[in-house]
Amino acid sequence: MTQAPAPDRGARSRDAILDTAAELMSRYGYAATSISMISAECGLPPSSIYWHFGSKDGIYVAVLERARIELLAALPPVEVPGADVAQRLDAFLAEVEDAFRRHPHGLKLLLGLGMVQQDASAAAVAEVHHYRDALVVWARDALSAVFGLDDRPEVADELARFTLRLASGTAVARWFEPGVVLETRPLRVALLALAAHHNAPARGSSGGGALSCGVADGEYGE
Amino acid sequence: MTQAPAPDRGARSRDAILDTAAELMSRYGYAATSISMISAECGLPPSSIYWHFGSKDGIYVAVLERARIELLAALPPVEVPGADVAQRLDAFLAEVEDAFRRHPHGLKLLLGLGMVQQDASAAAVAEVHHYRDALVVWARDALSAVFGLDDRPEVADELARFTLRLASGTAVARWFEPGVVLETRPLRVALLALAAHHNAPARGSSGGGALSCGVADGEYGE
DNA sequence: GTCTATAACCAGATAGAC
């Protein structure tokens, strides 16, 4: 009941602006989100928003930076626990699916800009690439750990690209139909088949050749 | 050398506006593309643009409609030729990859709006969904024909979703790095493994059980 | 740090001559 001495009123306002901006920008995109909209939604006048962030680009950079930090914190650690490939993969996929469901902002922000490369401020472009690069590195390292691909970086890269592109595409689908989730069952089948196709060592699995798959390499092989 | 009697000057202007708008909107998104930009780029004054399309929404609808028609015309026909699954799948993937490479506008327009659902005009929303639905139907029918899934519509749906999401995600990646292509090799492995996982009949293939895959169903099965 | 008020500008859209 202390009557709001509010030593940190500034920080709270800053967060409120950031929350509102993240919500609106991930819904309408950067260009279509105006300062007036943010102001009306969060209650603070435009001048306060400018006091905190300096410019519209500044808001965007701050929003994206926070989304990146939150998303990376929510993603599974690179060293997934599990004795064999199947266990690690299941743990990995469960956590990815969960992060995807609980952090709808992340990818939508990256997509919903409408200004990714051209005409944007250098800081905004840098943050966009920072965000994206962090995701790529995380995916490569995590999948490398899951499949034991320390000595096959190009395979880990392919699995990472595949996973991230499927996740991005699912984020696009969720844009059109809210409620769409990342389908981990087909992704699981696909990742196992891809690893087998490359004769991944499957270190820690029950057997060296266990991942080989007749379909991919045999009858229908390239 | 006929000195431009130009009986179809209107149609040519309309096309020029459409070309410019498609280029700009797929690059910057709908909201960030202004009438002035289109006017400056294509040479015609704003009033001419409004005479042809009535409103900014009208331009967007026309651009999207044309992109949809062009993309669908470029996609492989539903009935892919080929005696067995492998042949049909290869033909299918080759054409999809080609269409993806040669029609960079399509997906970027769908993504780069920043206004997909809310606040947009009813006509724009309808055209966006028309576009998307046409792609979904095409993918389901084509993959159903490739794998012989007439009696397994839910499997065809899953393969279609998988393929389209991977393609959408790749379109997003291409947004960041121009030159990115649709990787059909991993997609091929994944689709075969998914079909095998569902015990797809593989009608027209060399054998009924040929698609079964030890990895997906056996040791690591769910 | 937050507010009211407003400057400077550019957007989408229209009027009407030709």
Added chain:
DNA sequence: GTCTATCTGGTTATAGAC
């Protein structure tokens, strides 16, 4: 069908009191 000129309203951003 195309042009010049313009209206109205919203946009980013700032000034200055509190």
